Amino acid sequence: MQPLSTRTHIALLAAVVAAAILPALVPDYYVQFAAKVLILGTLAMALNLAVGFGGLVSLCHAAFFGLAGYALVLAAPEYDEPSLLLTLPLAVGATVLVALVVGVLSLRTRGVYFIMVTLAFGEMLFFLFHDTPIGGGSDGLFLYVKPVLAFGETILLDLGNPVTFYLVSLAAAAGTWWLIRHLLSTPFGDALTAARDNERRALALGIPVFRVRLIAFVLSAALAGLAGYLSAAQFGFVAPQMLGWHLSATALVMVVLGGTRRVAGPLAGALVVTGLEEVLKYFIDDWKLVYGLIVIALVLLAPGGLQDVARLTGLGRRAGTPALKLKEANNVG
Amino acid sequence: MSGDVLEARGLGKRFGGLAACSGVSLSVREGEVHAVIGPNGAGKSTLINLLSGDLRPTDGTILLDGRDVTVSGPDRRCRGGIGRSYQKTTIFPERTVFDNARLAAQATRPGALAMRCDGKRRSDVREAALAALAEVGLEGRADTPARSMSHGEQRQLEVAMVLATAPRLVLLDEPLAGMGHAEARRMTGLIASLKAGRGILLVEHDMDAVFAIADRLTVMADGKVIASGTVDAVRRDPVVRAAYLGEAEDVA
Ligand SMILES: Nc1ncnc2c1ncn2[C@@H]1O[C@H](COP(=O)(O)OP(=O)(O)O)[C@@H](O)[C@H]1O
Ligand SMILES: [Mg+2]
Numbered sequence: 001m002q003p004l005s006t007r008t009h010i011a012l013l014a015a016v017v018a019a020a021i022l023p024a025l026v027p028d029y030y031v032q033f034a035a036k037v038l039i040l041g042t043l044a045m046a047l048n049l050a051v052g053f054g055g056l057v058s059l060c061h062a063a064f065f066g067l068a069g070y071a072l073v074l075a076a077p078e079y080d081e082p083s084l085l086l087t088l089p090l091a092v093g094a095t096v097l098v099a100l101v102v103g104v105l106s107l108r109t110r111g112v113y114f115i116m117v118t119l120a121f122g123e124m125l126f127f128l129f130h131d132t133p134i135g136g137g138s139d140g141l142f143l144y145v146k147p148v149l150a151f152g153e154t155i156l157l158d159l160g161n162p163v164t165f166y167l168v169s170l171a172a173a174a175g176t177w178w179l180i181r182h183l184l185s186t187p188f189g190d191a192l193t194a195a196r197d198n199e200r201r202a203l204a205l206g207i208p209v210f211r212v213r214l215i216a217f218v219l220s221a222a223l224a225g226l227a228g229y230l231s232a233a234q235f236g237f238v239a240p241q242m243l244g245w246h247l248s249a250t251a252l253v254m255v256v257l258g259g260t261r262r263v264a265g266p267l268a269g270a271l272v273v274t275g276l277e278e279v280l281k282y283f284i285d286d287w288k289l290v291y292g293l294i295v296i297a298l299v300l301l302a303p304g305g306l307q308d309v310a311r312l313t314g315l316g317r318r319a320g321t322p323a324l325k326l327k328e329a330n331n332v333g
Numbered sequence: 334m335s336g337d338v339l340e341a342r343g344l345g346k347r348f349g350g351l352a353a354c355s356g357v358s359l360s361v362r363e364g365e366v367h368a369v370i371g372p373n374g375a376g377k378s379t380l381i382n383l384l385s386g387d388l389r390p391t392d393g394t395i396l397l398d399g400r401d402v403t404v405s406g407p408d409r410r411c412r413g414g415i416g417r418s419y420q421k422t423t424i425f426p427e428r429t430v431f432d433n434a435r436l437a438a439q440a441t442r443p444g445a446l447a448m449r450c451d452g453k454r455r456s457d458v459r460e461a462a463l464a465a466l467a468e469v470g471l472e473g474r475a476d477t478p479a480r481s482m483s484h485g486e487q488r489q490l491e492v493a494m495v496l497a498t499a500p501r502l503v504l505l506d507e508p509l510a511g512m513g514h515a516e517a518r519r520m521t522g523l524i525a526s527l528k529a530g531r532g533i534l535l536v537e538h539d540m541d542a543v544f545a546i547a548d549r550l551t552v553m554a555d556g557k558v559i560a561s562g563t564v565d566a567v568r569r570d571p572v573v574r575a576a577y578l579g580e581a582e583d584v585a
Binding site for chain 2: 183185186187188189190191194197198200201202203204205206207208209211212215
């Protein structure tokens with residue numbers, strides 16, 4: 001990572017100030033929408049730590065997202081405010097434990113196999129909540145009272161307040177952005193991207209590739225868990241869909257649209273995808289078909305993102321090889 | 334045994350029915366260049382992969398400075414002191430020459446996975462990287478993207494990366510392959526200069542270079558060692574002449 005230039009600093013500061021005073025400028029509905037974008041953007045940035053910087057195209061990040069959401073709802077007392085200080089570490093901690101197991105078992109595979117194995121783990125977690133009574137089955141669960149951060153009797157933060165909630169989501173997105181950016185400037189970040197670029201060379205330089213990837217995968221899952229916790233708190237509801245591959249794939253689309261090489265790229269991708277959905281829902285009854293077609297077009301047109309992901313899965317290279325062989329065969333014949 | 338940086342005993346590797354290496358025993362002493370020659374497919378690269386940990390042997394034992402590393406992975410072995418180059422250049426082409434060397438220097442030093450400091454600001458790593466680049470003569474190219482260098486310079490960079498890991502044993506797989514005459518001579522001189530305080534195992538087809546810098550020579554064919562000893566002794570060996578070198582004039 002390059003150090004930030006003064007101009008970037010000013011732009012960044014302006015963006016943060018604008019984001020912070022947004023609630024004073026627009027109606028509540030848009031504040032809630034902005035919070036949703038920030039939460040999904042946090043999920044997408046977290047996913048991109050694995051995909052873009054680790055070269056690990058995961059299709060189970062929604063499961064981490066949903067797991068943390070369920071953890072909040074299950075840990076919350078029914079008619080009392082859940083404590084943010086208790087439930088957030090619990091939710092993220094549960095996600096970390098599951099991600100450790102999934103990581104240890106899936107990081108032995110590469111490329112397309114890694115996608116398949118993570119997809120399978122994600123679906124297992126989906127069906128765990130869908131088909132068993134632990135989380136209310138396919139109906140999901142309600143969170144009647146939103147978490148608060150209290151100091152004795154004084155309530156410092158009440159996530160039930162839309163403006164407070166928005167500011168907390170903003171802090172989560174900014175914190176995630178900062179953390180990933182910082183990580184990439186450290187020796188750990190160097191080791192992670194070196195392993196992505198050339199695993200064999202990384203190993204031959206002494207980098208313990210498996211351990212580095214596992215740490216990055218778990219960190220990325222923890223941040224996805226933070227986003228899932230906030231999402232459950234925002235809507236006061238969790239359902240198995242929160243863990244399903246559909247959301248994992250949507251987060252991957254955000255990553256592809258925003259670009260894998262910039263830390264904040266997926267946040268922009270989240271804005272595009274969520275904004276598009278919002279606009280189409282308003283104007284068109286059968287919006288899903290149009291939405292799907294536009295997303296496909298955007299993904300194909302987005303500069304770099306799709307090629308990056310294809311290359312990381314090995315699909316890009318494999319797609320090139322048969323054509324090459326054919327050419328050689330023709331030359332011989 | 335004293336002075337042996339590396340000792341391999343009875344190394345074997347099977348790929349299905351093919352014995353790419355079998356019963357290979359050899360040692361590399363500190364301060365020597367031990368060259369391994371043999372026709373294509375003799376198992377030279379397989380041997381290097383077994384020694385570096387890229388491949389797990391089916392038989393045999395590998396000792397590095399007297400410690401058994403037979404089952405360690407390549408990253409452990411590198412941290413233990415084995416550095417290697419590949420027959421096909423293996424660097425980070427999208428990064429600068431300096432960044433390639435910096436990654437190498439950083440990965441084998443304390444704090445290799447640190448999450449707090451800024452990797453670019455570590456002066457010990459920086460100095461080691463620059464020293465390694467200077468050793469191969471690339472100090473003037475530090476800011477060049479590796480991909481835009483010539484093939485020969487990329488091979489030099491790979492050697493610099495190996496040196497930046499501060500190895501006790503250097504494994505070089507055909508480092509002169511594809512190099513021009515001048516580049517090859519320069520690299521030969523460089524390899525000869527590396528042996529002080531280290532052991533070098535050199536796989537190479539360029540016989541002029543091998544005869545110029547090797548202290549010991551091992552000849553492989555069909556996965557087996559067919560001769561081993563001082564360069565002169567191996568050159569006179571009738572088995573070697575018959576089995577590998579064929580045209581005796583080339584050898585003598
Ligand atoms: N990964 C592999 N899988 C199967 N066979 C291999 C593999 N690597 C090498 N071989 C075979 O092992 C033999 C020795 O190869 P190699 O060690 O590359 O020889 P050299 O480097 O001496 O030219 C060859 O017959 C080669 O085809
Ligand atoms: Mg070879």
